[in-house]
Amino acid sequence: MAGLAASFGSGAMSNSMDDIAGQAQAFFVIGSNTTEQHPVFGTMLRRAVRFRGAKLIVADPRRIDLVDFATLHLQQKPGTDIVLLNGLMHIILQNGWEDERFIAERCEGFEEFKETVMRYTPQMVSETTSVPVEKLHQAAEIMGTHKPMAVMWAMGITQHISGVPNVLNLANLQMLLGNMGIPGGGVNPLRGQNNVQGACDLGGLPNVYPGYQKVTVAEHNRKFEAAWGAPLSDKIGATVTEIIPDILEGKTHALYILGEDPLMSDPDTAHIRKCMEAVDFLVLQELFPSETSHYADVMLPGASFAEKTGTFTNTERRIQMVHKAVDPPGEALPDWKIITRLAKRMLHGRTLSPDAPYAGWEYSSTADVMIETAALTPLYAGVTHERLERGERLQWPVKALDHPGTPILHVGQFSRGKGIFHPIDHIPPAEEPDEDYPFVMSTGRVIYHWHGGQMTRRAQGLLEVYSEALIEINPDDAARMGITTNGSAQRVRVSSRRGSIEAQAWVTDRVPPGMVYANFHFPDASANELTQAALDPVAKIPEYKVTAVHVEPA
Amino acid sequence: MTVNITINGQKIQAQPEQTILEAAREHGINIPTLCYHKDLSPTGNCRICMVDVKGARFLQAACATQVWEGMEIETHGEKSIVSRKMTLEMMLANHPVDCLTCEANGDCELQDLAYEYRVEVPEWGTKGTHYPVDSDPNPFIFVDFNKCILCRRCVQACAEIQVRDVWGVAQRGFDETIVAGADTTMLEARCESCGQCVAYCPTGALTSKISRGLGRAPQVTKVTTTCTYCGVGCQLDLNVKDGKVIGVTSNPDAPVNGMALCVKGRYGWDFIHHPDRLTKPLVRQYLLSDQPKPKGKLGEWVEVDWDTALDITARKLSHARDTFGPDSVGILTSAKCLNEENYLMNKFARQVVGTNNIDHCARL
Numbered sequence: 001m002a003g004l005a006a007s008f009g010s011g012a013m014s015n016s017m018d019d020i021a022g023q024a025q026a027f028f029v030i031g032s033n034t035t036e037q038h039p040v041f042g043t044m045l046r047r048a049v050r051f052r053g054a055k056l057i058v059a060d061p062r063r064i065d066l067v068d069f070a071t072l073h074l075q076q077k078p079g080t081d082i083v084l085l086n087g088l089m090h091i092i093l094q095n096g097w098e099d100e101r102f103i104a105e106r107c108e109g110f111e112e113f114k115e116t117v118m119r120y121t122p123q124m125v126s127e128t129t130s131v132p133v134e135k136l137h138q139a140a141e142i143m144g145t146h147k148p149m150a151v152m153w154a155m156g157i158t159q160h161i162s163g164v165p166n167v168l169n170l171a172n173l174q175m176l177l178g179n180m181g182i183p184g185g186g187v188n189p190l191r192g193q194n195n196v197q198g199a200c201d202l203g204g205l206p207n208v209y210p211g212y213q214k215v216t217v218a219e220h221n222r223k224f225e226a227a228w229g230a231p232l233s234d235k236i237g238a239t240v241t242e243i244i245p246d247i248l249e250g251k252t253h254a255l256y257i258l259g260e261d262p263l264m265s266d267p268d269t270a271h272i273r274k275c276m277e278a279v280d281f282l283v284l285q286e287l288f289p290s291e292t293s294h295y296a297d298v299m300l301p302g303a304s305f306a307e308k309t310g311t312f313t314n315t316e317r318r319i320q321m322v323h324k325a326v327d328p329p330g331e332a333l334p335d336w337k338i339i340t341r342l343a344k345r346m347l348h349g350r351t352l353s354p355d356a357p358y359a360g361w362e363y364s365s366t367a368d369v370m371i372e373t374a375a376l377t378p379l380y381a382g383v384t385h386e387r388l389e390r391g392e393r394l395q396w397p398v399k400a401l402d403h404p405g406t407p408i409l410h411v412g413q414f415s416r417g418k419g420i421f422h423p424i425d426h427i428p429p430a431e432e433p434d435e436d437y438p439f440v441m442s443t444g445r446v447i448y449h450w451h452g453g454q455m456t457r458r459a460q461g462l463l464e465v466y467s468e469a470l471i472e473i474n475p476d477d478a479a480r481m482g483i484t485t486n487g488s489a490q491r492v493r494v495s496s497r498r499g500s501i502e503a504q505a506w507v508t509d510r511v512p513p514g515m516v517y518a519n520f521h522f523p524d525a526s527a528n529e530l531t532q533a534a535l536d537p538v539a540k541i542p543e544y545k546v547t548a549v550h551v552e553p554a
Numbered sequence: 555m556t557v558n559i560t561i562n563g564q565k566i567q568a569q570p571e572q573t574i575l576e577a578a579r580e581h582g583i584n585i586p587t588l589c590y591h592k593d594l595s596p597t598g599n600c601r602i603c604m605v606d607v608k609g610a611r612f613l614q615a616a617c618a619t620q621v622w623e624g625m626e627i628e629t630h631g632e633k634s635i636v637s638r639k640m641t642l643e644m645m646l647a648n649h650p651v652d653c654l655t656c657e658a659n660g661d662c663e664l665q666d667l668a669y670e671y672r673v674e675v676p677e678w679g680t681k682g683t684h685y686p687v688d689s690d691p692n693p694f695i696f697v698d699f700n701k702c703i704l705c706r707r708c709v710q711a712c713a714e715i716q717v718r719d720v721w722g723v724a725q726r727g728f729d730e731t732i733v734a735g736a737d738t739t740m741l742e743a744r745c746e747s748c749g750q751c752v753a754y755c756p757t758g759a760l761t762s763k764i765s766r767g768l769g770r771a772p773q774v775t776k777v778t779t780t781c782t783y784c785g786v787g788c789q790l791d792l793n794v795k796d797g798k799v800i801g802v803t804s805n806p807d808a809p810v811n812g813m814a815l816c817v818k819g820r821y822g823w824d825f826i827h828h829p830d831r832l833t834k835p836l837v838r839q840y841l842l843s844d845q846p847k848p849k850g851k852l853g854e855w856v857e858v859d860w861d862t863a864l865d866i867t868a869r870k871l872s873h874a875r876d877t878f879g880p881d882s883v884g885i886l887t888s889a890k891c892l893n894e895e896n897y898l899m900n901k902f903a904r905q906v907v908g909t910n911n912i913d914h915c916a917r918l
Contacts, residue, residue, distance in 0.1 A: 017786070017810060038786050039748065039816030046717035069717075191785035193889035195896070196916045203900025204887040204914045210897060215910050228905040233880065237903075237910025241917060243884035252884045252911070254874035256867075258899060259888030265918045280847070281870040288830045297841060297852065298867050301832035305782035306792055306799055306823070310892030312780045314787025314810065322892060325777035325792040326799055326826070330833025331860065335891050339898045341860070343906045345868035359905075369894035393809050447746065448817060450783055451915075456818065458825040461693040461764050465747065465817075541917040 002539045003167025004187060007175075008419055011212075012197065014409040015150060015186035016316045016395065017041050021048045023184030026055040026146035030081065030170070031156020031545075033064045036447040038154075038190050038315070042066065055142050059084060060156065061442065062472075062517060063510045072139050075512060076129040078440050079429035079546045082162060085169040086424070087125025088140045089117045089176055097144025099178025106414065107175050109421040116423035128426070148185035149177060155192065155444065159544040162427035163536040169424045180419065181410040191315040193451075194305075198313035201380070201396070202373060206237030211377035227376055229356025239540040240266070241533060247275040254281040258335060259302065263291035264452030264520055267531040267542040268498050285338060288454050291523050301332035308334035310366035311388065317395045317406070319380070321388045336366055429546035430534035433514070437496060437548035439477075440515045443527040444544075446470075453521035469525035470506040472517040473551065478507040483553050491554035494518065496547050499529035502554045516551055559625040574616040574627055575603055585629050586638065586670070588663055588756055589705035590617040593813060594714055600705050601641045602667065606631040613637055639671050645703050647679030649757075657696070658758030661771035664703060665757075685731070692740045694747045694763055694821040702732055702759040708751035715754075715814055720745045732759075747817040753804045754813070764821055765801035769793070778805050781819040782890065786810060788819050799826050835863030871907065880908035887914045 005011035020027075021044035035042030042065075048054040049069045058067050059074040059081075067073045076084045092098055093114060103110050126133045143149055151174055157166045171187055179185035191197045203210040213220040221234050238246060244262055246252040266272050276282065276295035284296040287304055307328040313319050328334065343361045352359040358372050367385040374380050382398035382405075394405040409415070433440055448466035449456040456462045471492050473483065483505050484490055492505045494516060503518070503525035511517050518527035527544075534543045556567040561574075561583050568577035573596065578585050589600035598618030607614045608626035613633060628634065646668060653659045668674075685699040709721040709732065720743045724733045735743025752760045776791040789808035793801040802820050804813040836855040840848055842862075874882045885907065887899035896914075903912035 035746075038784050039746070040786050040788050040811045040814050040819075043716050043748075043814060047714070050717055051714075191916075193915065194780070194782050194785060194787070195891065195893065196785060196889035196914070198893040199887055199889040199891070199896045199914045200916055202893050202896040203904070204889075204896045204912060205916075206910050206913050209904070210900060224904070228901065230905045231908070232904050233908055233910050235881075235910060237881070237912060238884070239917065240886060240913040240915065243886070243911055243913065246884070251882065253878045253882040254871050255884045255886070256871060256902075257886040258895070259890045260886050260915050262886075265915055267918075277850075280874060283867045283871070286832060287825075288828070288832065295852070297838050297847070297870070298863055299832060299836040299855070300863060300867070301834060304826050305779065305890075306826050308892065310894045312787065313893055314780075315785035316787070316810075318787055318810065319893070320780045320787055320789065320809070321778075323777050323779045325779065325794050326797055329827070329831045331835070332831070332833055333860075335888075336895045336898055338864075339895065339902055341864055342868055342871075343898070343902050345864055346872055346906050348868075366892060366894035369897055373894065373897045450818060450822075455782075455825040456822055458828040458830060459818075459822040460824055461747075461821050462818065464693040465741070539917065544918075 003164045004171060004189070006164075006420065007168055007171035007422065008180075008410055008414040008416060012409065013186070013188045013191070013316050014180065015183070015188055016318075016407045017044060019183040019408065020150040020152075020186070020188065021045060024048065024054055024148055024150040025184065026057065026142055026149040028057045028059070028143065028149055028151045029066060030059040030151070030153050032152050032154035032190055033060070033062075033066070033156070033444065034152065034190065035065045037192065037445060039447060041190065045069070055146050057139050057142060061512060061515060071142065072135060074131045074135055074139055076131050078442055078515065079160060079162075080129040080426070081157060081160070081166045082169055082424050083120060083125050083128045083426045084131060085173055086117050086120035087122055087129070087136050088143065089173055090120050090125070091122060091137055091140035092144050092176060093117060095140070095144060097140070098176045102178030102180075103175065106180070107419040107421055113172060113421035113423045116425060143177060147177065148179050148182050150179070150185055150188060152188045152190055154190045156545060158189070158539065158541050160546065161430050161534050161536050161543045163541045164538045165424045165427060168422040171419070172421055172424070175419045175421060180414070181408065181412060183408060186408070194314075195312040197315060197317060198311070201313055202377070206239055209376075210373060211379040224376065227356060227358045229353035229359030241535055241540045241542060244272060244275045245533065247279045252279065255279055256283050256285075257292065258285045259287070261290040261292045261452040261454060264523065264526055264528065267528055267533045267544065269526060269529045270499050271533065285335060288458065290452070290454055300338055301328070301330065302335045302338060303328040303332055307332075308336070308366070310336070311370065311385070313396070319383055319388065319394050319396065319398075321385065336363070336369065430543055431532060431546065431548045433548045437550050438514070439549045439551050441494065441496070441527070441530060441547040441549040442515065442517050442545045443520060443531060443547070444517065445521065446519055449519065449521035451520070457521065469503040469519060469522040471503050472506050472508050472511045474511050474513045474515065475507050475509060476513045477551070478505060481551070481553055483507065493552050493554040494530060495550045496530035496532070498532060501525040501527070501529050516549065557621050557623050557625075559621050559627065561627045562629055568621045570621070572621055574605060574614070574619050574621055574625075577621055578616065578629065583629060585616045586667055587617060588667065588703065589707060591707055591754055594707060594710040594754070597706055597710070600703065602638055604637045605629045605634055635671070639673055642668055642671055642673040643676050646673060646675045649675070649703070650700050651675050656701070656758045657761040657766060657770060658701075659770050662758060663756035690734065690740050692745060692747060692763070694817065695740065695749060695752055696761045696763040696766055698759055699731060701757045703757055704730055704732070705756060706732075707754040707756065708732060708760060711750040711754040716746065716748050716750045718744065718746055721751060747821065748815060749817070749820040750814060753815075762801055762821070764824060765793070768800035769795035774800065776803065781815070783818045783822065788815055790815055790819055792823070799823055834858070835860055837863055837866055841866050875907055881911055883907045883909055883911065885909070885912040887912060889914050889916060
């Protein structure tokens with residue numbers, strides 16, 4: 001998000017899934033296991049390839065399922081995305097496939113960018129990425145001669161210490177090709193969680209109020225102080241990857257966690273455990289007891305999506321209704337009611353400015369909350385439950401009650417005016433394989449489970465079909481170590497500088513030699529025991545996709 | 555350019571590439587179908603939609619016949635009715651008559667047509683082919699090919715919607731049957747268990763295994779909502795009976811996904827009523843007896859009422875804020891929760907606590 005904001009002034013998926021699937025002449029999918037992580041969009045891409053003949057380039061160190069449908073698979077070494085992209089753009093420029101008019105009219109910073117890219121010769125790029133020169137040329141030709149092309153990515157791009165530069169370079173690519181602001185094109189980060197877009201949009205970030213209004217801008221601060229009737233901090237807050245480690249620094253003393261399990265989802269579990277042991281007070285608002293609840297002082301029973309009414313915002317900025325179908329179990333409550341009650345208690349005895357229109361916490365429903373949200377959030381200004389219930393289809397920005405929403409961003413002009421080319425140079429991963437830890441481990445999810453697994457490990461069929469953590473390992477490596485898919489030698493121990501896990505091996509050419517892939521769905525063999533908290537310096541996202549590990553039969 | 559046709563005496567302007575069925579449905583004229591579905595390419599193999607076209611030697615399949623200028627069509631002429639009845643009779647002759655216990659009862663297109671056309675199971679039935687019930691070990695999908703009418707919607711849904719090609723057709727004549735892969739199990743044939751085939755199956759041949767016995771279509775209330783798993787934002791219908799979610803079905807009007815869902819969206823709902831759910835606020839014993847927090851093991855959980863739990867929480871968070879400053883409190887909001895809840899968490903952190911230390915798992 002930080003990357004796209006720097007290039008275009010707005011950090012979100014620029015296009016919609018149906019215009020991409022319906023109108024792109026080519027797709028470039030890099031660092032997204034689309035058919036497993038966004039399965040229904042994955043099938044839309046498969047349909048476009050099969051029935052419309054759209055070209056598909058997949059760049060991924062693993063041979064993911066989508067590769068079966070790809071025109072071309074670029075199997076770059078983990079952590080070499082910048083080099084790969086520079087190489088492709090080098091060839092595009094060499095052949096004059098860039099969109100000169102778009103660059104001249106809508107962008108700036110091109111010359112400096114071009115200088116950098118021209119240093120990345122195909123030969124050198126091939127050596128660093130291990131993608132053959134011929135494939136680089138083929139990919140560049142597809143990109144250069146099929147317009148519009150849509151670029152899609154996910155955590156495979158962002159979960160690196162070079163996450164932001166990776167994204168900047170994808171923005172560079174789409175500006176170079178003139179693929180911005182048109183159906184079937186765009187820069188399209190696929191958001192993971194059902195409402196991660198909404199959580200970002202509505203102030204669930206340390207640097208912005210709802211609608212990405214910066215806490216450091218005095219005008220925004222004043223606006224929210226006037227609305228909420230209280231003095232507000234203009235200092236950028238800490239991220240999740242800082243708040244928890246800050247416990248040991250004596251900075252964080254109390255934690256209020258809603259629906260999240262850091263023991264499963266955060267890097268370097270052993271360190272997270274130490275932090276959680278040291279916190280003064282931890283309140284967890286959850287559906288289930290989790291790994292984190294061992295360290296909690298209070299647990300508040302919240303409600304699942306089936307038990308409350310409100311909205312989610314999907315990856316393409318589409319705001320949609322969620323409807324209550326059943327009551328929460330026992331005394332559990334919808335989370336908004338819990339937050340509201342807690343807020344009222346903490347505000348008891350405190351005087352807020354009497355003229356502030358939104359100082360209070362009296363809401364009769366989430367529809368009320370949305371009215372307040374819309375009043376303070378220009379991106380959501382025209383969003384009401386009433387409109388959504390009428391069947392209106394709204395993608396933000398929705399600027400007013402009569403505004404129809406915005407399916408495609410950056411049409412005619414970028415949010416910030418001109419798009420900026422950023423020259424990007426290679427940044428090697430924080431931890432590269434060495435003699436002691438010769439393998440690269442990447443982590444992620446599988447189709448049958450979800451994140452820390454709190455829900456899916458409690459769904460009978462999903463657990464039956466994928467019942468334990470599997471470590472993907474290449475057949476050549478497995479044969480060398482005497483690991484087989486059956487018999488006694490089928491378990492592996494994977495260790496990093498931070499921890500060790502033991503799990504079943506899945507011997508498969510989904511991973512190339514020298515690489516293993518692990519997930520974090522099962523507490524007894526969670527990949528995050530091994531990962532490190534090496535962060536992208538701007539986005540503070542951990543480098544989950546490159547960990548040096550040692551692998552041996554267990 | 556339009557084409558002038560007449561259906562049941564009504565003059566209609568159709569588009570030249572339209573089929574008789576499409577033109578008729580656009581003008582509210584009902585022609586019954588079984589194998590046809592608007593999302594799938596027509597195959598014309600069930601012969602239910604046969605209509606009389608003036609001048610044609612035989613009845614024509616409305617789903618697979620394009621209109622032409624001056625075409626005159628009778629949708630419910632005597633010949634069509636007789637034909638449909640005979641087709642239905644042959645289907646029923648080879649179909650178990652267990653509507654009493656069938657999962658699809660009330661949501662079965664074959665049952666609806668038999669009712670509409672007053673067709674009973676013929677006396678000369680049911681001598682057809684027999685297949686094992688529950689013939690596939692897939693944990694989500696219950697397969698009973700005795701109820702299959704060979705419409706091939708499953709084959710097409712898998713090929714055209716999911717693009718996975720798990721289902722195919724084997725054998726000919728009476729032995730004709732639907733098979734997974736080269737006649738293996740669905741999972742062996744690389745099934746992703748999305749259940750698209752179940753969603754499009756017009757009978758009880760393919761049904762949800764995990765909803766089996768929990769309730770049938772006429773007993774459930776459908777609540778349209780948005781999926782809780784990934785960011786695609788599929789909409790789906792939660793099927794509710796007696797205050798419990800007992801299944802998920804597709805909602806054809808879903809803006810993003812139409813009828814399509816993935817394995818988690820369609821079959822990952824049963825966590826909702828899992829016995830592990832937290833049902834009461836819990837606090838550690840030490841908090842009730844005003845003891846300091848123990849080192850190491852935190853001690854037993856005690857069930858308390860909401861007031862007690864929230865008083866303790868408010869006291870502790872306020873204490874941290876007032877003693878160590880607002881930035882000593884960290885707030886993690888949730889990408890699984892509602893927009894409105896995220897707004898409130900943001901307001902809570904900034905207004906109530908006074909910190910910008912709020913984040914969620916977007917980075918993880």
